[in-house]
Amino acid sequence: MGTMLDVTGLGHTYDGRQAHTAMSDLTFTVASGELTCIVGPSGCGKSTLLRCIARLVEPSRGQVHLHGDLVREVPEDLAVVFQDYSRSLFPWMSVRGNIEFPLRSRGLSKAERRERATETLGWVGLADAAAKYPWQLSGGMQQRVAIARALACRPALLLMDEPFASVDAQTRFDLEDLLLRVRKEQDTTVLLVTHDIDESVYLGDRVLVLSQAPAEIVADLPVELGDDRDQITTRESETFVHLRGEIARLLRDTPIPDSTSSQAAHRG
Amino acid sequence: MSTAGAAAPSTRLWKRFGRPAQQWGVLLACLLGWQLVTTPVQSVFFPTPLEIGARMWSNWFSGPASRMFLTEAVFTDILPSMSRLLLGWLIAAVVGVTAGLLLGRSGTAMAYCGALFSFARSIPPPALVPVFLVLFGIGFRMQVATIVFGVVWPVLLNSADGARAVDVTKTETARAFRIPRGQWIGSVVLPAALPKVFAGLRISLALALIMMVISELVGSTNGIGHAMQLAQFRFEYTQLWAGVVLLGVLGYALNAALTAVEKRVLRALPQ
Amino acid sequence: MRGSIRPLLGVAGFLAVCEIVGRSGSAPQGYLPPPSVVLVELARLLGERTFLLDVIATVLSWLIALAIAAAIAVPAGLLLGSVPFLRNAVGAVVEFLRPIPSVALIPLVVVIAGGGPGTKIFLAVYAAVWPLLFNTIYALGEIDDQLLDSARAFNISRPELLLRVTLPGVAPFVLTGLRLSASTALIVLISTEMLVPASGGIGHFIYLAGSGAGRMDQVLAGTLVAGLLGYAINAGMAGMQRRWVTWAPAGGTT
Known part of the structure; x- marks a missing residue:
């Protein structure tokens, strides 16, 4: 499996009345065919990250490579699913x-x-x-x-920004299963951002845990749940319960860097 | 949209001084261009801005110091026009808002009268000037009637629209607490309908200016429109231009005043 | 059924009141003719060639004026609205031109250009341009950022963005502006026709019937026709808006 997405030193600061650093220095890769979930607290800069990767926002620092090519404008073979359908x-x-x-x-x-x-x-x-x-x-x-x-x-890479946050719980389960099925059938590389720990574990091959803004990666956890997942049994399995506990603890224990700026976090 | 990279204070400075300066600059440039084009042409139809300005000055602001430099023409042209305009518009506003709010809250009344009012609104009001002319004769009453009839409909229909838009939860809450009808209209329906009401008032104000001019062009012995008609008959083109500019300035000032009131009122009411 | 009967009852009630007032003699004879007289006169006029020609003259000038106004205002609004510098710079000029009541220009334009149909069309265009221009500029600011982001994320080309995203996005507001423009243009047309001799049209018919002959029944019949025209175009455009702009309620103020 080759590398599909390569993010190095990516950072972004919003100018404005109060300059706000959404993320300072993010580095990670996503392999071809992988479904990577990024989980982090609300307002930690997850959406900014996706926007910078898609080049909807010009990042202040750092570089993004998509299948080896440096991204300078919105890439041709990229697709985005936003939260607000x-x-x-x-x-x-x-x-x-x-x-x-x-x-x-x-x-x-x-x-x-x-x-x-x-x-x-x-x-x-x-x-x-x-x-x-x-x-x-x-x-x-x-x-x-x-x-x-x-x-x-x-798309070579499918970016999803909280795609299931605006639907009811049952629909959400259905859509999650739909995503798992379709991406397996089509072998799509997916980078999905969510604030929901359970969702990130249930969907991901791998979960990146982000801290409060300015976002930093505090953990990169593989999800050993196999390919066949089920809304009931998977969520009951020991691996699932253990992993979600670990992520929850990570999110709770990460120090809050600068409480004023994280409260005024710019979402979107 | 603020440009990325611009620091906050400079953005504020730009908003406070830069943008108005740019706008006034463009306006002045246009006037200058007009002056430069019309000066060599020397057309009687198209006087230069300076000539128009001078005419406006001599018309209206060259009076004796005892009358604050206002000329006789201010009292025969501008004051009668403005008083009719404001009186007509205020009557229409009071009648239109009251009737509109009540109608908007009553489904039955609206069902009977809605189509009638929409039709009344569709009648181009100048068409009724001859009717008001025979009913009231040339003069103050006919002009005010023309203005009121011409501008009441947008206020009424917009207010009714706004009143209808009060959400069901608020209606039911008020009924559950047995709020009396008068209090309910004043303290719940009116605030909720205000944005729409102001939209109607704004349309009406522009219409009122049109109706004022029309009624004076058709049947009046004083007022700005009357003065312009005299100027037309006497081929005093600069005078005509001066009238147009004056009406534009008045329209701008009235609209600005209404906008200021609207901002005040809407800000005082958290939506 | 009930929905269509009650408005009719309302109209019938109004006509009945007018009939009583008209026959009561509270206004001098002939000043306020009752609806029965007006409607009979209207029926007679509708069979008369000259009257029909007047109606056609007004309607044609109206349509031409609206078409010209739309052809000017919508592209100009799109341009002004999307270039911040232009928007700001021209904004001041527009702000000063817009409040000039278009009818105030009637005496001026008449002495400069004469009283032909071109004059009334010019005045109607002037009046109709502003609401359209304003609504178009305003609408550009109201297009959802996320919609534009979606288009950008899919690498949509600029012409396609304009044609398939921006134009449909501003359509509800433009149509609302067009309705406003249509009623203002009709007012200006009728005013011009009333004030300028030999300009033809319903306005002129009303003016002649009122000032020369004192025929209030004809004045009211003409007014009724003008009102029906206004009502028809407004209802027609509202219908168009409901049919084609199904995704959005009317934008802006009506």
Whole structure:
């Protein structure tokens, strides 16, 4: 397995009334085909990290390499799923339109785009909803559309920013399983950010634990739960319980560096 | 959007001084350009800004010191116009807001009257000037009636819209505590509807200026519109331009005053 | 069923009150003709060629003015709204031009350009440009950042961003602006027609009926037609907005 993502010395400081350092110096790699979860307290700079990797935000320091190429602008073969599906799907496009939209600028013909959209909608179980509009769907279904839209681009790296934080618990379980299934089938490399410890353990091949802002990696833990995971039995297993306890302890015990600036943490 | 890298104090300084300076600069540059274009052309239709300014000065601000340098024309043109405008707009505002809030809270009344009011709003108000003219004759009452009828509808319909938007939980809370209707309208419905009410008032103010001018162009013996009509008949183009600029300044000032009030009021009410 | 009957009852009640007031003699004879007289006169006028030509003249000028205003204001608004320097610089000029009541320009434009149809269209365009321009600029600031981020994350090209993201994003506000523009343009058109002799249109018809002949029934019939025009275009545009801009409630103030 080669290295898909290589982050070295990445740091970002927001200018403004009170300059806020979201992260100072982050270094890690993500291997091809790996699902890496980044877990950290709210407002620790997780979203900033993803935005810097996707180059939606110009980082103040450090470098990002995607399959060996230095990232200078938003990379071609990268896709992002945001937390807020209602704000990231285009309300004036149908479900199919939303999925086909990014494919246009990737030079796919109309027939190819249509075929891709049908295929990915099948993966997320929404084959029947292609002609509907986002606002006609439930929250969980909208987020599945957002995932399908990202997957349809066949991204080398899929970035997910708290993708399941805005849906109810049952839907959340369903979407988590959907992600595990699809990424295994498609062999997608995923970097997922969450504040939910259980979710990071359940989904990840590996969990990176971040400290309060300015974010630092306090632990890099492999998740030895195998490929077949189940919402009930996996969560009962000793490995799972042990790992989630360890992460919780890490998060609780990390010193809070500068309490005023972490309170005013810039999210997003 | 603040530019990345700009430190906080300089951003604030830019907002406080830089931006207005830039805006006034552009405005002055436009005036200068106008002056430079019109000076060599020497068209009677397009006087230079300086000529217009001089005419405005001699028209309205060259009076005796005993009257604070205001000329006779201020009392025959501007004051009558402004008093009619403000009176008409205030009547429309009071009637429109009161009726709108009550109607907005009553589904039944709105069902009967909504279409009627929407239609009344769609009538271009100048069309009714002849009717008001025969009913009230040339003069103050006809002009105020024209303004009131012309501008009451946006206030009324916007207020009704705002009143309808009060959320159900608040309605039910008020009913559970048996809040009397008057108190409820004043302390819950009105604050919730205020943004919409102000939007209506703003549209109405602009319309009121239009209706004031129209009513004076059609039937008046004084006022800014009347003075402009005389100027038109006498081919005094500079005078016409002076009237247009004056109306623009008045419109700007009125709108700025309303915006200031709106900001004050909306800030005092945490939404 | 109930939903459509009650407004009709309201209108019927209003007409009945007008009928009583009109017949009671509280206003001098002929000053406030009752609806029965007005409606009969309206029916007669609708069969009359000259009246219909007046209506068509007004409607045509109106449509032309709105089309020109939209062609100017929407691209200008997109440009001004997306370039901060322009937005700030031109903002002041716009702020000073906008409050000038368009009807105040009538005497000026008439003495400069005469009383032809071009004059009233020019004035209507002037009046219609501002609401559209303002709503377009405002709308650009209201597009959700996350939506733009999503587009950027997928490497959407600039033209495509404008066509498929920005334009649909501002559409609800632009349509609201268009409705506002339409009613203002109609007011200015009718005013111009009333004030400028030989300019034709419903406004002129109303003016002649009122000042020359004192025919209040014709004045009210003409007013009714003007009101119906205004109502129709507003309802039509609201319908358009509901049908095509299904994703957003009307943007801005109506």
